[in-house]
Amino acid sequence: xAVISQKPSRDICQRGTSLxxxxxxxxxxxxxxxxxxxxxxxxxLIATANQGSEATYESGxxxxxxxxxxxxxTFSTLTVSNMSPEDSSIYLxxxxxxLGYTFGSGTRLTVV
Amino acid sequence: DAKTTQxxxxxxxxxxxxxxxxxxxxxxxxxYIHWYRQLPSQGPEYVIHGLTSNVNNRMAxxxxxxxxxxxxxxxxRATLRDAAVYYCILRAxxxxxxxxxxxxxxxxxxxx
Numbered sequence: 001x002a003v004i005s006q007k008p009s010r011d012i013c014q015r016g017t018s019l020x021x022x023x024x025x026x027x028x029x030x031x032x033x034x035x036x037x038x039x040x041x042x043x044x045l046i047a048t049a050n051q052g053s054e055a056t057y058e059s060g061x062x063x064x065x066x067x068x069x070x071x072x073x074t075f076s077t078l079t080v081s082n083m084s085p086e087d088s089s090i091y092l093x094x095x096x097x098x099l100g101y102t103f104g105s106g107t108r109l110t111v112v
Numbered sequence: 113d114a115k116t117t118q119x120x121x122x123x124x125x126x127x128x129x130x131x132x133x134x135x136x137x138x139x140x141x142x143x144y145i146h147w148y149r150q151l152p153s154q155g156p157e158y159v160i161h162g163l164t165s166n167v168n169n170r171m172a173x174x175x176x177x178x179x180x181x182x183x184x185x186x187x188x189r190a191t192l193r194d195a196a197v198y199y200c201i202l203r204a205x206x207x208x209x210x211x212x213x214x215x216x217x218x219x220x221x222x223x224x
Binding site: 031103 | 146148154155156157158161210211212213214216
């Protein structure tokens with residue numbers, strides 16, 4: 001199965017700023033996803049990162065707040081824009097495979 | 113999306129078998145039953161999946177009811193490292209609906 005490198009692993013950011021999270025997969029994958037996991041909660045899907053086209057966002061998530069890039073079949077970025085303390089969470093990247101999906105270890109974001 | 117229902121938590125003793133139940137009464141004919149687990153401070157990891165027949169791999173076994181409205185993840189000998197949140201997820205075979213939608217999962221505690 002694919003191996004995912006996600007960075008940064010954690011960051012503390014000032015409100016009003018933006019953070020870009022990178023997700024690198026060690027093999028070409030068709031599907032990549034971005035999730036958010038708030039403390040003590042389950043994972044919530046933010047969007048599907050589509051290669052060569054705009055990401056597909058889930059209800060409650062918009063491109064202006066969470067712009068996503070997917071320039072090729074092994075890489076994607078998620079930007080958390082104009083951050084507020086409510087954006088403090090763990091953000092996880094996932095990549096699809098024939099057997100199952102692999103997840104990165106997550107980016108722990110704290111907004112102060 | 114078809115939904116799954118799991119108990120909130122379960123306790124087990126080390127080296128004993130564990131049966132984690134999942135109800136999915138609205139499952140469609142093209143939905144696969146997937147199980148993932150999330151260890152503390154890690155991203156989810158794939159455990160096992162199946163469609164109609166029971167499945168075994170090195171991590172666990174998956175028993176699927178004949179009507180497919182329920183399934184059970186079986187850990188044959190629980191270890192302390194198996195303490196995690198286990199998610200039962202229905203996933204469509206292909207296409208835009210191949211995303212994983214996480215429920216609350218079941219928290220497994222293992223007593224030494």
